[in-house]
Amino acid sequence: MNDTVVSTTQLSPETVLSQMKKHGITHVVWLPDSETNWLYLLMQAEPSLTLVPVPREGLASSIAAGLHAGGKKPLILIQNTGLMESGDSIRGWLLGMDVPVVIMVGLRGWTRHGVTQDTAAVYTERFLNAFNINYYLVESDADADRIHVAFEEAQKTNRPVAVLIGDEYHGFHTKK
Amino acid sequence: MFKTADMLKIFNKYRGDAIVVPGRGGKFWIDISQKEKLDVPLGDPAMGGHCGFAFGLAMALPHRKVVLFDSEGDLQMSLGVLMTVAERKPANFYHFMLDNECYGTTGGQPVPNAKNVRYDLLAKGAGYPRAFAFTELDEFSKALPEILEQPGPVFAALKIVPEIENEAIGQRRRWMTRTRQQAIADLRKEVQIA
Numbered sequence: 276m277n278d279t280v281v282s283t284t285q286l287s288p289e290t291v292l293s294q295m296k297k298h299g300i301t302h303v304v305w306l307p308d309s310e311t312n313w314l315y316l317l318m319q320a321e322p323s324l325t326l327v328p329v330p331r332e333g334l335a336s337s338i339a340a341g342l343h344a345g346g347k348k349p350l351i352l353i354q355n356t357g358l359m360e361s362g363d364s365i366r367g368w369l370l371g372m373d374v375p376v377v378i379m380v381g382l383r384g385w386t387r388h389g390v391t392q393d394t395a396a397v398y399t400e401r402f403l404n405a406f407n408i409n410y411y412l413v414e415s416d417a418d419a420d421r422i423h424v425a426f427e428e429a430q431k432t433n434r435p436v437a438v439l440i441g442d443e444y445h446g447f448h449t450k451k
Numbered sequence: 452m453f454k455t456a457d458m459l460k461i462f463n464k465y466r467g468d469a470i471v472v473p474g475r476g477g478k479f480w481i482d483i484s485q486k487e488k489l490d491v492p493l494g495d496p497a498m499g500g501h502c503g504f505a506f507g508l509a510m511a512l513p514h515r516k517v518v519l520f521d522s523e524g525d526l527q528m529s530l531g532v533l534m535t536v537a538e539r540k541p542a543n544f545y546h547f548m549l550d551n552e553c554y555g556t557t558g559g560q561p562v563p564n565a566k567n568v569r570y571d572l573l574a575k576g577a578g579y580p581r582a583f584a585f586t587e588l589d590e591f592s593k594a595l596p597e598i599l600e601q602p603g604p605v606f607a608a609l610k611i612v613p614e615i616e617n618e619a620i621g622q623r624r625r626w627m628t629r630t631r632q633q634a635i636a637d638l639r640k641e642v643q644i645a
Contacts, residue, residue, distance in 0.1 A: 302510065325510070327510070327535065327539060328535060328538060329531065329532075329535050330531035330534055330535065331529070331531045333499070333529070334500075334503050334529055334531060334532050334535065335503075336497075336500065336503070337496075337497070337499075337500030337501070337502075337503030337504040337507065338503040338504070338506060338507040338535070339507065340496075340500075340503075340504050340507060341503065341504040341505060341506060341507020341508040341509075341510075341511065342507040342508070342510060342511045343507075343511075344491070344504070344507070344508055344511070344635045344638065344639070345507065345508045345509075345510070345511020345512045345644065346511055346512075346639065346644035346645070347507075347510070347511040349507070363497045363498075364497050364499070364500055366497060367495075367496035367497025367500065368496050368497055368500050368503075368504065371496050371497070371631070372493075372496060372631055372632070372635075373632060
């Protein structure tokens with residue numbers, strides 16, 4: 276009997292990391308945000324991953340393009356605020372260079388309840404639609420297959436595909 | 452100050468089997484290089500990204516020298532990349548930067564604080580182990596062999612003569628003979644990436 280519990284209410288960093296490993300990610304080009312701190316600790320401890328920190332999200336696209344050109348498999352991990360800052364770099368270095376990369380985006384301000392107040396969340400999907408970048412919302416461990424779909428789609432289409440993380444990674448917030 | 456093409460001719464003597472990302476020097480390099488398949492001329496996918504691209508390539512191919520000819524306009528736009536390079540410290544990354552003190556492709560308007568920026572000090576301060584600045588071609592020529600023999604990352608700012616383009620973009624010489632995708636496919640084949 277399988278006693279694994281798949282959470283339908285929260286997303287664990289282990290779930291995200293296991294998807295990265297499953298899809299052979301070699302480098303994570305990233306800038307921290309409140310959604311990714313616990314994941315950071317796991318990634319640091321994972322020997323198959325090289326972490327490449329950037330001080331501004333727009334830098335991530337060209338670095339990912341170079342890694343891809345050299346045969347590696349990068350992932351971009353940023354917040355939605357930084358995604359929007361990165362517009363021209365995504366256009367030129369990812370879309371313009373046919374880079375199959377998943378952009379994992381912390382969806383700051385996301386809520387299913389009531390009116391979304393945070394403009395970072397309000398504009399995220401509109402931004403992705405403007406750039407014709409497909410995206411998948413992931414809110415809990417039960418959505419893990421959508422991360423898999425995003426990786427597969429990026430590879431198949433040679434385009435960036437976004438995964439919107441609509442939850443903070445649990446563990447960091449409960450680990451005292 | 453010296454001409455970009457004169458500098459690149461000197462570099463070509465010491466290139467060896469290095470991969471070259473010629474950046475905005477591409478329109479000169481294409482007439483000098485004898486190893487086209489190891490060149491990655493990209494034109495200008497999006498300003499400010501040449502260093503990130505070449506740095507990514509260097510991390511992906513740690514056993515090959517990767518030489519970048521960046522520009523000061525690009526670097527000013529993405530100065531934080533110096534810190535990222537310095538943290539990872541790719542020993543195969545050689546970062547040359549062409550400084551003509553202006554935006555040469557838009558009519559020659561000066562970059563911010565054009566004549567007073569010490570880019571070598573910025574690189575050194577960001578954490579590059581070695582950084583140089585050259586204003587004379589013979590000094591560059593004398594120092595180049597040792598720069599390339601020592602491990603990277605290394606940074607060298609090169610004061611070059613502005614060669615300003617004022618023609619409408621559509622009327623300029625189209626110097627790229629391959630698409631970006633083809634250049635990368637050629638490189639992958641040359642360095643035997645599946």
